[in-house]
Amino acid sequence: MTTTIQPRQTRVFRFLQARYADGVAELGYAFDDGAPMIERVRFPAAPPLPLARRAAFDAALKLLHLIAGVSYYKAGVPPLIEVADGPLDDATADLLDALYLQGLAEFAYRNGLDLRERIRFPRGGRTAPPATTLDLPERTLVPLGGGKDSLVVVEALKAIGEDAWATWVGNAPLIAACAERTGLPRLNIERELAPELFALNQCGAWNGHVPVTAVNSAILALAAILYGFDTVAFANERSASAATLEYAGQAVNHQWSKGYAFESMFADWLHGHVAADLDYGSLLRPYAELAVTRAFARLGTNYFDVFSSCNRNFRILGPRPVDRWCGQCPKCHFVFLALAPFLSKPRLLAIFGRNLLDDESQAAGFDALMEYREHKPFECVGEAAEARAAMHALSQRPEWREDALVARFVREIAPQLDPLTLALEPWLLPAGEHRVPARLVPALKVIG
Ligand SMILES: CC(=O)N[C@H]1[C@@H](OP(=O)(O)OP(=O)(O)OC[C@H]2O[C@@H](n3ccc(=O)[nH]c3=O)[C@H](O)[C@@H]2O)O[C@H](CO)[C@@H](O)[C@@H]1O[C@H](C)C(=O)N[C@@H](C)C(=O)N[C@@H](CCC(=O)O)C(=O)O
Numbered sequence: 001m002t003t004t005i006q007p008r009q010t011r012v013f014r015f016l017q018a019r020y021a022d023g024v025a026e027l028g029y030a031f032d033d034g035a036p037m038i039e040r041v042r043f044p045a046a047p048p049l050p051l052a053r054r055a056a057f058d059a060a061l062k063l064l065h066l067i068a069g070v071s072y073y074k075a076g077v078p079p080l081i082e083v084a085d086g087p088l089d090d091a092t093a094d095l096l097d098a099l100y101l102q103g104l105a106e107f108a109y110r111n112g113l114d115l116r117e118r119i120r121f122p123r124g125g126r127t128a129p130p131a132t133t134l135d136l137p138e139r140t141l142v143p144l145g146g147g148k149d150s151l152v153v154v155e156a157l158k159a160i161g162e163d164a165w166a167t168w169v170g171n172a173p174l175i176a177a178c179a180e181r182t183g184l185p186r187l188n189i190e191r192e193l194a195p196e197l198f199a200l201n202q203c204g205a206w207n208g209h210v211p212v213t214a215v216n217s218a219i220l221a222l223a224a225i226l227y228g229f230d231t232v233a234f235a236n237e238r239s240a241s242a243a244t245l246e247y248a249g250q251a252v253n254h255q256w257s258k259g260y261a262f263e264s265m266f267a268d269w270l271h272g273h274v275a276a277d278l279d280y281g282s283l284l285r286p287y288a289e290l291a292v293t294r295a296f297a298r299l300g301t302n303y304f305d306v307f308s309s310c311n312r313n314f315r316i317l318g319p320r321p322v323d324r325w326c327g328q329c330p331k332c333h334f335v336f337l338a339l340a341p342f343l344s345k346p347r348l349l350a351i352f353g354r355n356l357l358d359d360e361s362q363a364a365g366f367d368a369l370m371e372y373r374e375h376k377p378f379e380c381v382g383e384a385a386e387a388r389a390a391m392h393a394l395s396q397r398p399e400w401r402e403d404a405l406v407a408r409f410v411r412e413i414a415p416q417l418d419p420l421t422l423a424l425e426p427w428l429l430p431a432g433e434h435r436v437p438a439r440l441v442p443a444l445k446v447i448g
């Protein structure tokens with residue numbers, strides 16, 4: 001394509017064709033009459049597709065095409081959306097409208113855009129008959145993100161003897177190292193963004209956060225049909241459903257596609273359009289972040305020297321931290337704070353290589369986690385009340401209470417808080433709805 005296109009002045013975003021052959025899915029997009037941008041997803045050692053699964057595969061491929069388009073759509077956010085295959089049935093249009101609007105809410109807020117009048121997928125297409133059961137093999141794909149959450153899921157599924165495979169999208173060496181450490185069979189799916197997107201970024205495209213968990217979910221649903229798995233078990237905690245902030249009457253949640261609303265819509269769509277026996281859900285849904293860090297402290301010892309939750313490790317283009325934890329970002333702050341009540345102090349300091357809570361220069365970062373003078377950061381962190389409860393717990397422990405930021409909490413912040421809201425224990429209890437399939441429910445007991 002010519003790089004003379006001005007992405008912010010485009011009129012229409014077009015979904016071109018999606019194709020699959022020999023283990024490679026090609027997803028085509030364009031602005032106006034510009035040249036196609038092709039994203040490629042590569043499935044290693046892809047088996048031939050059984051005839052009985054072909055319709056399911058086509059439906060899952062179509063959904064992946066529609067969902068992965070969010071990375072390209074956001075570059076221009078033009079007022080029109082066109083789909084080459086014609087209008088979508090209402091359930092599909094509802095899912096896509098919700099995903100683009102809510103999943104791009106942070107992007108819109110930070111760029112000062114209002115997408116409510118723009119995001120309208122073409123609807124009114126024929127509704128296909130409900131998907132049937134495909135007799136998919138009883139086994140589970142466990143997506144890994146390199147961090148603690150998915151490793152808790154791995155260990156919980158191992159404990160109940162589930163036939164689980166560690167899978168990940170992209171080429172992050174850190175995730176590959178975690179996957180190897182699980183001892184499970186591994187499936188690494190490659191994803192290659194269209195290079196034109198980076199060129200658009202260079203010439204003034206809109207840029208910002210995209211609901212990447214939705215993209216990974218759609219890739220894994222397609223993989224489940226291709227390789228034969230009846231379950232995809234994500235590791236999205238209860239806290240992910242909480243909004244980062246409210247703006248102009250709209251909730252803005254950095255983690256929207258990790259939340260329960262997306263999980264429910266996506267899982268129902270798969271049941272209705274792909275296969276009645278393909279289950280998608282999060283095994284961590286009943287748990288707050290602090291319950292997950294407690295579980296990781298107990299179940300994750302095998303991974304302490306390989307895992308990292310610091311998202312800077314997962315950049316495609318930008319620099320990555322030399323030693324896994326940058327120590328400066330909200331994820332590093334939160335994971336340090338949330339693990340501290342459950343690990344011995346020397347162990348935690350060995351993981352991070354430093355004591356973030358004894359460093360005055362990090363005060364603003366921890367304040368934001370507790371929503372003290374700042375709003376919660378746009379990152380995958382727990383609720384502010386959880387962060388305050390963790391800090392309060394540390395302030396009660398001799399080995400922590402002298403550290404600079406814990407002492408500052410006691411001095412400056414705690415006196416403004418209702419002590420009744422600072423208990424750690426309520427955060428450790430499972431609560432709320434979940435969609436964990438019956439076969440995996442015993443794994444919940446392993447987590448806590
Ligand atoms: C790793 C990371 O956090 N990347 C975000 C960052 O990207 P950056 O520009 O610093 O570098 P790259 O990651 O190399 O990306 C280069 C550009 O490519 C585009 N892009 C990338 C991946 C993709 O799926 N779609 C894309 O369009 C984009 O234009 C990049 O600039 O900042 C970007 C802008 O704010 C973010 O979009 C990048 O976020 C990645 C998509 C990403 O993988 N982020 C996850 C770590 C993440 O945020 N996970 C959430 C899940 C929330 C959810 O609802 O899904 C979380 O952990 O909370």
Ligand SMILES: Nc1ncnc2c1ncn2[C@@H]1O[C@H](COP(=O)(O)OP(=O)(O)OP(=O)(O)O)[C@@H](O)[C@H]1O
Nearest residue numbers: 143144145146147148149150168169216234235309
């Ligand atoms: N590259 C990826 N491939 C497949 N799944 C991924 C990838 N990155 C993240 N995920 C999945 O998305 C979900 C949310 O990611 P998240 O970063 O919260 O989890 P995590 O890396 O396991 O833990 P942590 O919160 O410590 O970072 C998890 O189920 C995770 O496994």
